[in-house]
Every structure is written in structure tokens, then in C-alpha cells.
Amino acid sequence: MRDQRLVEFGNRVRKIRKDRGLSQEAFAALADIDRSYMGHIERGEKNITLTKIYQISGALSVDVTELFQKNDPS
Numbered sequence: 001m002r003d004q005r006l007v008e009f010g011n012r013v014r015k016i017r018k019d020r021g022l023s024q025e026a027f028a029a030l031a032d033i034d035r036s037y038m039g040h041i042e043r044g045e046k047n048i049t050l051t052k053i054y055q056i057s058g059a060l061s062v063d064v065t066e067l068f069q070k071n072d073p074s
Contacts, residue, residue: 007044012067014042016060031059 017027028038032055040046041056057064 002044003047004044006047008070009067010042010044012069013056013060016062016066017042020060027059031055 017024020027022030024038024042025035028035031038031052033041033052037046041048041052053064053067057067060067
């Protein structure tokens with residue numbers, strides 16, 4: 001069973017990525033993370049490192065805290 005926190009994090013990353021109009025492939029390249037690994041992250045299948053979280057926030061141009069908000073970003 002997947003950890004719900006990882007699923008919520010992945011859903012949040014996917015939503016922000018889509019809001020930015022980025023494909024998963026383009027986003028993964030910006031974050032310097034393998035595209036298939038990014039898919040695992042977005043599906044909540046990977047418990048990622050803090051380094052990866054910062055790579056993701058940088059690629060999305062958001063503060064790290066936005067990746068953990070439960071409500072929609074402004």
C-alpha cells in the first residue's frame with residue numbers, strides 16, 4: 001500500500017506541472033530527473049530525497065513549501 005503523503009505530494013507536483021503547461025518529459029529535463037523516475041514520483045511510488053524535492057521546486061519555479069500545500073496554489 002502506498003503512503004498517502006507520497007501520493008498527495010505526487011499529485012501536487014503533477015498539478016503544478018500541468019498548470020505550467022509542461023509535459024512530464026520537459027519537466028523531468030528541467031529538474032534533471034529521469035522521466036520514468038518522475039512518473040514514479042507523480043504517482044506517489046517513490047520516497048524521494050530532499051535534494052530531489054529542491055530540484056523539483058526549482059524546475060517549477062515555486063518555493064518548496066508550495067509542494068506540500070493541501071489546497072490549490074495561488
